[in-house]
Amino acid sequence: MFAIIRDLTRYNIEFAIGCVLVGIITLFALASFFAPVGPTMIYVVPPDMPPSLSYWFGTNSRGQDLFWQLSYAFRNTLTFGVMVAAISRIISITVGLLAGYLGGWVDRVLMFFNDIFVSLPIFPILILVYFVLRSNLDMFTLALIMGCLGWPFDARLIRSVSLGLRHREFTRHATFSGMTPRKIMFEEHLPYVMPIVLATAIANMIWSIGMEVTLAVLGFTNLNIPTVGTTLYWANNHSAMIVGVWWWILIPVILIVTLFIGLFLLTVSLNEYIDPRSRLRRMGGA
Amino acid sequence: MRDYFTFVLKRLLQLAAVVFAGISAAFFITHLSPISPVDMIVNRVAAQSGGDPLAIQDLRDALAALFGTDLPLHEKFLNFWGRFLVGDLGPSLLAFPTPAIDLVMRALPWTVGLLVTSILLSWTIGNILGGLGGYYQNNRFLKAFGVLAMGVQPIPYYIVAFLLVLLFGYFWPVMPISGGFSINVRPGFTFEFIASVIHHSILPAASLVIVGLGISFLGMRAMVSNIVTEDYVTYAELAGVRTERVVFFYVIRNAMVPQLTGLAMALGGIFSGTIITEQVFAYPGLGSLLVNAVNAGDTTLVLAVSSIAVIAVAGAIFVIDLIHPLLDPRVKVK
Amino acid sequence: MADSTDILTVKGLKAYYRMAYFGIDREVRAVDDITLSIRRNEVYGIAGESSSGKTSLIKVLAAAIRPPLEVVDGALTYRFGDIEIDPYKASSEEVNAIRWKHLSYIMQGSMSVLNPVRRIRHSFSDFAFQPMGVDKKTFWERTRAHLERLNLSPDILRAYPHELSGGMRQRVTIALATVCQPEFIIADEPTTALDVVVQKDVLAMIRDVQRQMGSSVVFVTHDMSVHANIADRIGIVYAGRLVEEGPTRTLFTAPKHPYTAHLVGSLPRIGDTTTKAALEGRPPNLADPPSGCRFHPRCPLAIDKCKTEVPPLETVGQSHRSACWRADEVKPLAPVAGQPAQVTP
Numbered sequence: 019m020f021a022i023i024r025d026l027t028r029y030n031i032e033f034a035i036g037c038v039l040v041g042i043i044t045l046f047a048l049a050s051f052f053a054p055v056g057p058t059m060i061y062v063v064p065p066d067m068p069p070s071l072s073y074w075f076g077t078n079s080r081g082q083d084l085f086w087q088l089s090y091a092f093r094n095t096l097t098f099g100v101m102v103a104a105i106s107r108i109i110s111i112t113v114g115l116l117a118g119y120l121g122g123w124v125d126r127v128l129m130f131f132n133d134i135f136v137s138l139p140i141f142p143i144l145i146l147v148y149f150v151l152r153s154n155l156d157m158f159t160l161a162l163i164m165g166c167l168g169w170p171f172d173a174r175l176i177r178s179v180s181l182g183l184r185h186r187e188f189t190r191h192a193t194f195s196g197m198t199p200r201k202i203m204f205e206e207h208l209p210y211v212m213p214i215v216l217a218t219a220i221a222n223m224i225w226s227i228g229m230e231v232t233l234a235v236l237g238f239t240n241l242n243i244p245t246v247g248t249t250l251y252w253a254n255n256h257s258a259m260i261v262g263v264w265w266w267i268l269i270p271v272i273l274i275v276t277l278f279i280g281l282f283l284l285t286v287s288l289n290e291y292i293d294p295r296s297r298l299r300r301m302g303g304a
Numbered sequence: 305m306r307d308y309f310t311f312v313l314k315r316l317l318q319l320a321a322v323v324f325a326g327i328s329a330a331f332f333i334t335h336l337s338p339i340s341p342v343d344m345i346v347n348r349v350a351a352q353s354g355g356d357p358l359a360i361q362d363l364r365d366a367l368a369a370l371f372g373t374d375l376p377l378h379e380k381f382l383n384f385w386g387r388f389l390v391g392d393l394g395p396s397l398l399a400f401p402t403p404a405i406d407l408v409m410r411a412l413p414w415t416v417g418l419l420v421t422s423i424l425l426s427w428t429i430g431n432i433l434g435g436l437g438g439y440y441q442n443n444r445f446l447k448a449f450g451v452l453a454m455g456v457q458p459i460p461y462y463i464v465a466f467l468l469v470l471l472f473g474y475f476w477p478v479m480p481i482s483g484g485f486s487i488n489v490r491p492g493f494t495f496e497f498i499a500s501v502i503h504h505s506i507l508p509a510a511s512l513v514i515v516g517l518g519i520s521f522l523g524m525r526a527m528v529s530n531i532v533t534e535d536y537v538t539y540a541e542l543a544g545v546r547t548e549r550v551v552f553f554y555v556i557r558n559a560m561v562p563q564l565t566g567l568a569m570a571l572g573g574i575f576s577g578t579i580i581t582e583q584v585f586a587y588p589g590l591g592s593l594l595v596n597a598v599n600a601g602d603t604t605l606v607l608a609v610s611s612i613a614v615i616a617v618a619g620a621i622f623v624i625d626l627i628h629p630l631l632d633p634r635v636k637v638k
Numbered sequence: 639m640a641d642s643t644d645i646l647t648v649k650g651l652k653a654y655y656r657m658a659y660f661g662i663d664r665e666v667r668a669v670d671d672i673t674l675s676i677r678r679n680e681v682y683g684i685a686g687e688s689s690s691g692k693t694s695l696i697k698v699l700a701a702a703i704r705p706p707l708e709v710v711d712g713a714l715t716y717r718f719g720d721i722e723i724d725p726y727k728a729s730s731e732e733v734n735a736i737r738w739k740h741l742s743y744i745m746q747g748s749m750s751v752l753n754p755v756r757r758i759r760h761s762f763s764d765f766a767f768q769p770m771g772v773d774k775k776t777f778w779e780r781t782r783a784h785l786e787r788l789n790l791s792p793d794i795l796r797a798y799p800h801e802l803s804g805g806m807r808q809r810v811t812i813a814l815a816t817v818c819q820p821e822f823i824i825a826d827e828p829t830t831a832l833d834v835v836v837q838k839d840v841l842a843m844i845r846d847v848q849r850q851m852g853s854s855v856v857f858v859t860h861d862m863s864v865h866a867n868i869a870d871r872i873g874i875v876y877a878g879r880l881v882e883e884g885p886t887r888t889l890f891t892a893p894k895h896p897y898t899a900h901l902v903g904s905l906p907r908i909g910d911t912t913t914k915a916a917l918e919g920r921p922p923n924l925a926d927p928p929s930g931c932r933f934h935p936r937c938p939l940a941i942d943k944c945k946t947e948v949p950p951l952e953t954v955g956q957s958h959r960s961a962c963w964r965a966d967e968v969k970p971l972a973p974v975a976g977q978p979a980q981v982t983p
Contacts, residue, residue, distance in 0.1 A: 139617065141576030142594075142610060143333075149598045149606055150336045228460035232580055235462050236595055250466075259474060271466065275459055282458035535750040542702050542743055543765045544734035553764070554753050561755070632755055633798045 025291075033287035039280025043273065047096050050089035055082075057090035057244045066263050076265040079256040088270055091244045092277075095227055098161055098245065102226035103219040105165025110173035111215060115203045117173070118180025129177075135170040143167070144229065148238040156240050160233075164226050172218040176211050183207050217288035224281050231274065246274050312626060319622045326614035330607055331384055335377065339601035341397045342367040370395065371604070388611070397602035404608035407593060412612065414484055415578055415589035418505060422512035423567075429513075430520030431563055435556035437521065438528025450525060453518035461577045465511040465584040472507060479507045482586035508585040512577055523566055527559040534558070561632045568624040575617055644717070645822055645854050646676040646699070651712035653698045656705075666924045668694035668707065670878035673951065676854050678821075681845070683869030683886070684858045685901065689921050691878035693746065693826060696858045700743040700824045701725035701733055716741065718821055738769035742815040744825040751811055752799040758810060759795035766817045784817045787850070788843055805836030809843060816847045823848070825857035829864055841868050862905050866890060871957070874898050877922045877932035880951060884958035894960035894968050896937050903970065931963070939964045 027034050055062050061081030069076040075084035117128040147163060148155055183189055183206075192202045227246075233239050234247020241248050249270050253259075258266040346364050368374050371394065375383065387394065396404040437446035456464065473481030480486070485500040531537060532555060540550050582591035590609055597605035653669035668691040676682050686692040697703050699714070709726050716723050718740040725733045737743075745751045752761055762781055770777055782792040790813055799807060808828065815823060828844060829837040845868050848855045859865065865872050866886065873883040874897060882895040893899040900917050919936040922928050928935055934944040943963055951961040962968065 139576065139613075141579065142613065145579070145594065145598060146330065146333045146606070146610070149601075150333060150338075152338075224458050228458075232460055232462045236580070236583055238598070259470070267466070267470075271463055275463065278458035278460075279455060282454070286454070535745060535747050536753045538702070538704075539743075539745050539751040540753070540764065542700070542737070542745070544737040544769070545764045546768075549764060553756065553760070557755055558753070634754060634800050 030287045030290070032283045032290075036280045036283030036287060039276050040284065043092060043277045043280065044096065046089055046273070047092035050086065050093045053086040053089060055086055057087065058242065066261070069265050069269075075269050076263075078253070078266045079258065079261070079263060080252065084266065084269060087244055088246075088249065088273065091246050091249050091270070092273065094157065094243060094245045095230065095247075095274075098157055098230055099223035099227045101158070101161040102164045102168060103222045105162060106167075106169040106172070106222055107215055107219055109166070110169035110176060110218070111208070111211070113169065113173040114176025114211070115180050115207055118177040119184055119199060119203050119207065121181075121184070125177075129174075132170045132173055135167065136174075138167065140164075140167050141229070141232070144233055145236075145238060148233070153240055155238075157243055157245075160230070160239060161226075164229060168222055168226060172214075172222070175214055175218065179211050179214060180207055183210055213288060213292050217285050217292060220281050220288070221285045224278055224285070227274075228278070246270055308629065311629065315622060315625050319618055322618045323615055326618065327388070327611045328381070330610035330614065331381060332377075334603050334607045334610070335380065337601065337603055339603065341371050341601075341603060344397055344601060345400055384607075393608040393611070394604045396597075396605040396608075398597055398600045398605055404602075404605045407605060408590065408608050408612050411588060411590045411593045414587060415582070415591065416616070418508055418512070418581075418587065418589060419575070419578055421505070422509045422516060425509075426513040426516030427520050427567055430517040431524045431556070431560070433517075434521040434524025435528050435551065435559060438525040438559075439532060439551050439555055441529065449521065453521045456514060456518045457522060461511065461515055461580045462584065464515055465508070465581050468507050468511050468514075469584060480504050481507065484588045504587075508581050508587050511581055511584075515577065520563065520566075524556075524559055524563055527562055528555055531555050531559050561628070564624055564628060564631060568621045575613055643677050644675040645678050646717075646856075647713075647715050648672060648674050648699070649713045651695075651698065651709070651714060653694060653703065653707055653709045655694075655707050664925050667691075667878050667927065668924055669698055670927075671712075672875075672880050674873055674880060674883060676822075676856055678854055679848075679852045680870045681848060681855045681857070681868055683865040683872045684856065684875055685860065685862060685865055685872055686875035687860055687921055689924070690875050691924065692858045692860075692875045694878075695875060696824060696826050696856065699856060700741070700826075702743060702745075716822065738766060738815075738818050738820065739771075740820055741822045742818065742820040742824070744811055744815045744823065744828055746826040746830070749804060749807060749831070752807065752814075754799055756798075757795070758797055758799065758802075761814060762795065762817065765814055769818050781817055785813055788813050788816075788847070805832050805839065808832060808836070808840055812840065812843055812847065816851070816853075819851050819853075821851075821853050823853050823855045825855060827859050828857055829859060829861065837864070844868060862901055866905070874901065877927055878924055879932060879961065881933065881962070882960045883951070884955070884960075888955065888958050891970065892955075893970060894954045894958065894965040895933075895962045896939050896964075896968055897933050898960075899968050899970055931961070939967060 027037065050057075059082070063073065063077045063081055063083050065077055065079050065081045067073050067077040073083055073085065075088060077083055078087070113128050113132065117125040117132075144160075144163070151159070180203075189202060189206065192206050197206070230239065230245060231247040231250065234241070234245055235250050235254065237251055239245075239247065241251060250267065253263070253266040253270075256263070256266075258264070342364060345367055346360060349363060350360055391405060393404045393408075395401045396407050399407060433446065433449060437443070437450055440446060469481050472479040480503060483504055485491070485497060485504055489497050489500045491497055537550065537554050540554050545554075578589065579591035579594060581587065582589045583595050586592065590613065594606065594609040596602075597609060651669055651672045652667070655664070655666040655668055657664045657666075670691070672695060684692050684696060694703075694707060697707070698709060703709070714724050714726060716725070716736070718736060721736065721740070723732060723736060752758065763777070766781070767774075767777055770780065772780070781795070785792050785794070788809065790809060794802065794806070794810060802810065812825075812828070815825075823844075825844065829840055832840060841864060844855060844857070847853070857869075869886050871883065871885050872889050874881050874889070874895065876897050882889065882893065882898045884894075889898055890902050893902055904917075917936055922932055922935070928945075930946045931937070931940075931944040931949050934940040937944065939962075941963065947963070949961045949963045951959045952965075954960045954965050960968075
């Protein structure tokens with residue numbers, strides 16, 4: 019694993035840039051642990067101050083220092099993304115490995131559900147969920163729901179790899195030497211699908227964070243938790259653009275785009291590492 | 305031909321099943337909502353008129369009968385389908401007593417117009433450029449376009465739409481940033497009105513096209529860069545078949561098949577996109593209607609919009625399914 | 639060597655796979671210093687085991703190579719009437735002008751060489767209409783006549799590739815490659831992945847086409863029985879090098895290279911109930927081939943000289959060349975007697 023990461027940083031410029039961008043945002047989010055103010059306190063600083071030396075990112079119309087506010091927001095947003103990725107990884111690994119290794123009716127049943135989940139229109143469902151739960155929809159519930167919706171594509175991917183592994187020599191050895199299916203799946207096959215799990219986990223984070231931003235901007239989440247989405251919601255709510263408090267919108271947009279591009283570069287370079295065909299292309303192009 | 309007919313029939317049944325399941329699911333989810341439309345209206349009326357308790361009780365009974373709120377869930381469900389089949393979805397709460405279906409039908413042309421135009425544009429241009437980008441992997445313009453598309457891809461719809469508003473509505477105000485047409489123009493079949501509609505649709509359509517273009521470009525490019533290594537392409541090139549012929553009839557023609565499936569899969573996602581786009585540009589379509597209905601706690605209207613969306617998306621996928629065997633002779637229509 | 643009856647001469651041809659990725663540079667010498675010539679009106683078979691470089695060689699001959707495979711040295715000259723052309727020195731227009739009209743190629747994998755979403759007739763018009771240089775009506779007349787001559791119904795023109803069986807597809811591909819009556823036909827594993835009965839038909843078809851049109855055919859296969867059936871001459875490739883070349887009968891009866899002797903000796907014959915001795919070891923890694931004669935680690939006759947010095951390809955008889963230090967001592971492989979019967983295909 020570490021050898022792969024070392025190779026990637028050395029030979030793949032996209033990976034290196036991605037690491038730097040995501041690293042910057044993560045550090046910024048971690049800064050919130052040292053924040054002098056709480057995330058829900060309002061009118062603690064003079065409102066509507068443009069970015070300056072004393073307020074790096076300016077202040078908003080609710081009297082909050084945007085630097086610390088956004089630091090909290092990114093911490094929550096990243097945590098949310100990681101939560102969704104973790105939940106959906108657990109489901110997709112389990113389903114993918116079970117379907118791929120056991121095959122037969124287990125495979126058919128799991129893939130039947132997989133097909134249903136693939137075709138669900140997720141965004142309208144989330145809106146309906148908000149419609150029912152209203153402000154009871156906290157971040158963890160939302161992460162749980164999105165985790166339960168965001169696994170089917172990746173499960174199919176893992177299944178296809180696992181199908182290939184099933185017929186490999188070492189699996190037969192393991193079976194004959196009396197390893198239980200559970201052990202074979204999680205000790206022998208899991209390491210093979212790990213790079214895919216990693217790449218899809220990052221892609222999943224992009225998806226879930228984007229979804230959260232979108233929902234929050236429409237006002238369809240709990241607006242009292244600072245996230246990137248709710249920051250933008252409050253900015254809209256206070257007509258930041260019209261009043262001329264442009265930094266309230268521009269700075270979070272720049273930061274979230276940085277995060278997205280960073281994560282995206284990571285998945286692209288990981289996918290290239292996983293897919294031998296793109297490696298061949300690279301050789302052919304050189 | 306006979307085979308194709310049975311194939312269409314089978315797909316039609318499938319369509320009916322999907323529509324039924326989708327709308328029923330929407331029905332049950334929306335009816336979990338704790339908000340009672342009767343109480344909402346009664347409170348609204350009571351707040352306006354002060355109100356005589358007897359009259360309010362009468363109103364409450366009348367509304368309960370109208371919305372059927374006192375019935376058990378399964379009867380509500382049967383009731384709903386019975387009325388749904390004759391095109392009655394009940395009165396909306398948002399604009400009581402206007403029927404929800406009227407509001408939906410008023411909003412539908414806006415969304416369909418916006419969606420059809422932007423999907424066709426982005427899908428066609430994206431696929432042609434993506435096909436060329438996959439075939440001519442060293443072309444500088446196409447490479448730059450690829451980098452741009454990659455850069456836009458991870459950014460959510462919302463941000464793209466918002467950046468457009470910032471650029472063309474605020475920093476360089478040349479485009480209207482809200483509404484479907486100018487307030488001072490009277491709706492009608494006049495040049496002025498149509499021009500205004502087009503002018504107002506440019507930014508929302510552009511935001512959808514930018515995102516959709518990137519997705520179909522990248523999908524097509526990836527597809528094509530696999531297809532160019534297929535034997536039939538290599539063979540045609542070796543035989544000295546003219547390059548344009550190879551690109552269009554061998555490469556893009558073969559890549560179209562999975563791209564078409566991709567379009568069907570993306571339709572649901574594109575509908576989600578319009579919800580946001582319409583919200584950002586205050587466009588008078590289904591998306592705005594849905595958001596307003598959610599905010600107002602209007603169960604009937606939310607259900608009506610969801611139902612129409614289910615029918616529209618499933619219908620579009622149905623049409624694409626019908627085209628599929630015409631495009632790929634290997635698909636068995638039996 | 640080269641005389642007026644040679645349609646193709648190859649001199650000192652080298653083609654390598656060159657790869658550089660994630661910091662690892664590799665150079666695979668798939669075609670290493672090959673010199674040969676093909677006469678008019680002959681069938682030349684190229685034989686060798688998998689990964690011996692025979693497919694790379696035939697791709698280089700057909701000017702069908704893609705990076706990372708590239709020609710690094712040597713000359714390749716085709717003579718079609720007044721035209722004399724080296725595809726690696728000519729422009730792509732010049733190469734396209736000889737394709738199909740003079741030089742045509744039957745690619746490996748008949749299953750996938752036809753465009754799956756277009757009817758066969760489109761493949762014919764895409765590939766052959768321009769090279770044939772006649773009007774539409776004459777073109778279709780000739781195409782139909784050609785198909786009928788090859789015992790194929792002109793109705794297949796209306797079919798899609800997936801509607802045809804594997805053998806049928808291969809025959810259509812051969813018809814497609816020969817419809818312009820080319821003087822030189824290159825066929826890469828034309829019978830692989832076909833069942834034995836269909837193989838026989840396809841071979842007969844290739845032979846017929848060649849006789850009727852007086853073309854030259856170069857083909858590759860690992861299957862020595864196919865060579866025995868249709869080749870006039872055979873070249874044996876081992877680890878990217880031509881190790882022996884000669885008339886088919888001579889190679890089968892009096893091979894002058896131990897590797898050929900082994901290949902020929904491994905063929906089953908009717909009434910032969912012996913076990914075939916397998917060659918020890920594996921084909922060498924072309925990224926790091928053995929020194930000297932590349933066959934020496936597996937050779938029963940190897941001496942110290944073989945480990946250090948590369949044997950040149952020298953004439954050992956009537957149009958018979960071999961690259962072995964001990965060519966004179968090579969005997970046809972005697973069947974190992976007294977073993978239980980076992981017939982291997």
